[in-house]
Amino acid sequence: MMAQSPEPKADEYxxxxxxxxxxxxxxxxxFGGRFVPxxxxxxxDELTAAYYEAMADSNFQAxxxxxxxxxxxxxxxxxxxxxxxxxxxxxxxxLKREDLAHTGAHKINNALGQALLAERMGKKRIVAxxxxxxxxxxxxxxxxxxxxxxxxxMGSVDIARQEPNVFRMKLLxxxxxxVESGSKTLKDAINEAIRDWVTNVTSTFYLLGSALGPxxxxxxxxxxxxxxxxxAREQMLELTGRLPDVVLACVGGGxxxxxxxxxxxxxDDVQLIGVEAGGHGIESGEHAARFADPALxxxxxxxxxxxxxxxxxxxxxxxxxxxxAGLDYASIGPEHAYLRDTERAFYTYATDEDALAxxxxxxxxxxxxxxxxxxxxxxxxxxxxxxxxxxxxxLVNLSGRGDKDLGTIMRELGI
Ligand SMILES: *Cc1c(COP(=O)(O)O)cnc(C)c1O
Numbered sequence: 001m002m003a004q005s006p007e008p009k010a011d012e013y014x015x016x017x018x019x020x021x022x023x024x025x026x027x028x029x030x031f032g033g034r035f036v037p038x039x040x041x042x043x044x045d046e047l048t049a050a051y052y053e054a055m056a057d058s059n060f061q062a063x064x065x066x067x068x069x070x071x072x073x074x075x076x077x078x079x080x081x082x083x084x085x086x087x088x089x090x091x092x093x094x095l096k097r098e099d100l101a102h103t104g105a106h107k108i109n110n111a112l113g114q115a116l117l118a119e120r121m122g123k124k125r126i127v128a129x130x131x132x133x134x135x136x137x138x139x140x141x142x143x144x145x146x147x148x149x150x151x152x153x154m155g156s157v158d159i160a161r162q163e164p165n166v167f168r169m170k171l172l173x174x175x176x177x178x179v180e181s182g183s184k185t186l187k188d189a190i191n192e193a194i195r196d197w198v199t200n201v202t203s204t205f206y207l208l209g210s211a212l213g214p215x216x217x218x219x220x221x222x223x224x225x226x227x228x229x230x231x232a233r234e235q236m237l238e239l240t241g242r243l244p245d246v247v248l249a250c251v252g253g254g255x256x257x258x259x260x261x262x263x264x265x266x267x268d269d270v271q272l273i274g275v276e277a278g279g280h281g282i283e284s285g286e287h288a289a290r291f292a293d294p295a296l297x298x299x300x301x302x303x304x305x306x307x308x309x310x311x312x313x314x315x316x317x318x319x320x321x322x323x324x325a326g327l328d329y330a331s332i333g334p335e336h337a338y339l340r341d342t343e344r345a346f347y348t349y350a351t352d353e354d355a356l357a358x359x360x361x362x363x364x365x366x367x368x369x370x371x372x373x374x375x376x377x378x379x380x381x382x383x384x385x386x387x388x389x390x391x392x393x394x395l396v397n398l399s400g401r402g403d404k405d406l407g408t409i410m411r412e413l414g415i
Contacts, residue, residue: 026215105400113224118205131186132325133165135209210253211333214304229263254333277322278349371400
């Protein structure tokens with residue numbers, strides 16, 4: 001089965017242990033860890049051990065590298081946004097084109113990596129949860145290709161809102177199970193997926209969609225997404241002869257950003273900036289900016305990990321708002337809380353309005369319609385580039401394409 005995969009070159013191996021975090025208990029400084037029922041501990045230990053074994057196995061690495069190339073379409077290119085840079089009159093803007101990866105976003109990098117790990121562990125049944133459906137589609141895609149059974153839990157409210165993605169998942173052979181408990185959205189779907197995993201742990205692998213959850217997920221998802229940053233660093237050196245001054249990425253759970261940042265984190269002169277969803281503005285309270293709102297965003301535990309969480313005075317998790325479903329989550333990956341604490345990365349936000357304007361600008365200057373999530377990172381580039389010298393470089397992670405958002409965009413822009 002593995003024989004036809006060519007050996008990867010050394011630089012194609014997933015880099016683990018290049019950062020000194022997390023520690024063996026899964027802590028990134030004060031953040032991360034495992035806040036789960038005792039019954040889940042053995043499954044998480046088994047997963048951690050299997051993950052380290054897989055990373056050390058050149059056959060696994062070769063198979064992953066081969067599929068990244070032949071199935072996902074990696075490496076994704078970098079595009080110089082020449083007209084946009086000229087129009088802004090400052091820094092030169094480059095785009096890492098994760099929108100050109102199979103299924104149209106970076107989520108496939110992680111789904112493929114975890115599905116291969118499940119296969120290696122002999123687990124033929126995959127459970128996942130999804131809110132907007134993007135992670136469900138990526139999981140269903142990887143499972144179809146590997147011949148794994150795929151069960152996706154999804155709140156019934158989200159099912160009604162995300163019909164095309166529900167149809168995609170079904171077409172890919174996944175079973176979509178409606179969740180009717182609680183608010184019938186993502187957090188209820190997560191609870192159901194975990195319940196399923198605990199019940200069927202010997203046969204089942206839980207495929208988690210962002211750099212979140214209990215250890216080892218934040219580390220594992222980071223490593224599978226770090227292909228973005230490792231490629232981008234090499235490509236920028238080749239294209240421009242140097243490293244970018246600023247690297248920008250949008251931050252929902254934080255997987256595309258951490259994957260991009262990871263490639264540059266040892267380059268002290270490269271400024272790393274994450275962009276959260278500012279929704280209707282910080283003052284409105286209707287946003288998903290966990291770092292930018294000192295009143296509502298505080299350290300806390302959500303879904304198995306300690307990070308920054310939007311919560312009220314009693315610690316009740318708050319409802320969030322963003323025009324982009326992928327950034328609309330009350331917590332943020334623990335490694336981002338750590339990078340912020342240590343001042344290796346900085347975080348800002350873009351509002352719904354900023355993101356829409358940036359989406360339109362990028363579409364009309366470069367012929368690229370970004371996902372609404374990615375448009376938040378583009379919005380920050382539009383703000384910063386004019387203030388920077390012409391010989392400076394901004395690299396934006398374009399996490400996905402905008403096709404999935406056309407309905408929202410049409411409604412909001414009225415075109
Ligand atoms: C899901 C999604 C995001 C947000 O998830 P992260 O884990 O923060 O990367 C960003 N962009 C796109 C296109 C997405 O589909």
